[in-house]
Amino acid sequence: MRLSRYFLPVLKETPAEAQIVSHRLMLRAGMIRQEAAGIYAWLPLGLRVLNKVEQIVREEMDRAGAVELLMPTLQLADLWRESGRYDAYGPEMLRILDRHERELLYGPTNEEMVTDIFRASVRSYKDLPKNLYHVQWKFRDEQRPRFGVMRGREFLMKDAYSFDIDEASARRSYNRMFVAYLNLFARMGLKAVPMRADTGPIGGDLSHEFIILADTGESQVFCHKDLVEMGAPGPDVDWDGDLQPLVDRRTALYAATEEMHDQARFEAEAPEDKRLSARGIEVGHIFYFGEKYSKPMKATVAGPDGTERPVHGGSYGVGVSRLLGAIIEASHDEGGIIWPDSVAPFGVGIISLKPGDAAVDAVCDQAYRALSAAGKEPLYDDTNERAGGKFATADLIGLPWQLVVGPKGVADGVVELKRRATGERQTLPLEAALKAVGA
């Protein structure tokens, strides 16, 4: 993409309303723009990152055997009356009347609707297990939306729903999501720690939150330090095999959110130098809730003996839009955002120090073609902005690599290559620079 043809409204000043660094940087980098309290437009740069985060989530869901569909944003109130949650959900649910006075709502989550879709067609235990997921905009009418996309009202969530014949099978589905979550957060450069969590309005008796440690986290969390660096199993997992050992390794060590925290147990289970108490950001939440929805909604299947029984369910959420805030909280410096390569909006910035200079243009064009062909998605700053402004913007928006092309270097047959994360700079021929960034 040529910057002269792009739409990147970076802000020079720090917006006064932004209290945390990720919110400030997303506004300054021209990633988002607030359209109403807790409702944001995703400007082109923000959308590119959002799409990459979403795609990683999707790939890991698919790998774990979940099947993607897409439920609508609006739902019938009557469906929520079946589960009893319509009245229970409270003022966070955005309730709507259409022109015929039918009661609708903007879905805050989809347990009811997916259970309805399931019960309409699945009849036998032979069709189980099933895991259906979607990535769709949700709305929760937060009393005080804040922290940008971290606590917005209209937000993008991946929510998956598993259906199993019994608790043992449901536990295997739960474990698949547990492991998939470890992998997907790791792919975004995040160290997410699974912690025993309260089940809240979803219900059920088994639940883990996946927590990123960050000073600006909204809740206090407590865990064994070894969990933070334990890493993810990676993609070479036997998804049909027994994942319990992988899960046990992480659940054997103490980790709990504030609501579930038990200080005495913490002290008994973790030696003092391994006890970590920190602020955390919830980026995922998984639940096993058994028959909570299947029973009232009559989502039953015939078992091996022919009798009908309610299926055992679980649900699994990832805050896709929130993740952008979490990644920035975990990866930035005074200059701006430092995107991990896997989610960077553009792989390489090409900074022309003299657009219009034939020799400089030729080198930039060559780099642009080579990087595009290699799938490195270059952003080519061909504008007439001053060099200092260009450098500041490239740092602010966090491009992992920056290729600086100026007349002096071109005369000497070299360009400058900067790695955003380390600030390291090298002067080298263009071919070597392209090789260094993988093109």
Next chain:
Amino acid sequence: MRLSRYFLPVLKETPAEAQIVSHRLMLRAGMIRQEAAGIYAWLPLGLRVLNKVEQIVREEMDRAGAVELLMPTLQLADLWRESGRYDAYGPEMLRILDRHERELLYGPTNEEMVTDIFRASVRSYKDLPKNLYHVQWKFRDEQRPRFGVMRGREFLMKDAYSFDIDEASARRSYNRMFVAYLNLFARMGLKAVPMRADTGPIGGDLSHEFIILADTGESQVFCHKDLVEMGAPGPDVDWDGDLQPLVDRRTALYAATEEMHDQARFEAEAPEDKRLSARGIEVGHIFYFGEKYSKPMKATVAGPDGTERPVHGGSYGVGVSRLLGAIIEASHDEGGIIWPDSVAPFGVGIISLKPGDAAVDAVCDQAYRALSAAGKEPLYDDTNERAGGKFATADLIGLPWQLVVGPKGVADGVVELKRRATGERQTLPLEAALKAVGA
């Protein structure tokens, strides 16, 4: 994808509520499920096609120089008061009060919001032209939603918005979209005819609808027959060059929707044997509306002489979800849907006639691996359904190629390859079959 692990709730019976063939087939093929009047869940098969259609639209927008962002579904009523459309829009606008009694609405279109985003950051004619687009769910509270996704209430639309310094430049932006639309519909196997159209609630004085001819179309259209087979320019267009000749070639011949039709002109401009009067489905609509939004909303830029002037705008919609219905209306037979290769949910069906037979499984597995590796996205029917049922399903869901693997053929070293569109069958070795489908 293995069908045993997929979620494909095909219906044996034809749903009574569906009046047109595309609606019937989308329900029967397990592509969609109605969740409320005019509100559909996209089941896995439907979502795959929706994503392909969306991606074609996106690629052609990008090629034509438009920049993608993503605006939220909900908007502030006050923004629409600035343009005067809040009161004018009528009962099709879904109006919402949040918990603090702020007036929101579910966006039916985005002229106001994108103009607001534009005016917040663009200051000079030097930053023009700009074309910003998004692909987002919209809501229009139709009095009588019907025909499935063809006239739904919650629907997916691509809407692009151009900003130019003057009318001449805006006309060039309009032409770029005109040509991009020709290309994107052609890529989906559709013959879309641009017709002079009424500008309706968007306003403005230049507008074309892109119309697919189909017996079930909702409106009567009139055009010169040569337009139907004129074809699209294709991707090798000089987007920065003069596109007027390409546009003129199509606008020189008579073509008008019912609202704009002038029978006397039609008869004067088209010889009798070239006059076509038919039913049409609107799949795209483009508008030039000049200063209609920029003036009341004060979206101005400094011109070359330093004076502030309102920008000239246009908007360009494609009904992404509706397109699935239009494609099916244009391409089906008694057996079901016939997907064009470019939007087929899976490229090849692998039909195992004897799952569990070691030799058959081995051939199917080999085909599955080869087709997956070649990006052909196979759907492998490894279920215990009877052969007749498998064939019917493969035809119903419209897979372009079907590879039938049975024990007798395997013993003879052959498989059967069927082309959905023609019904043509060949018996040939697996390698030759794979080659025939491009793997």
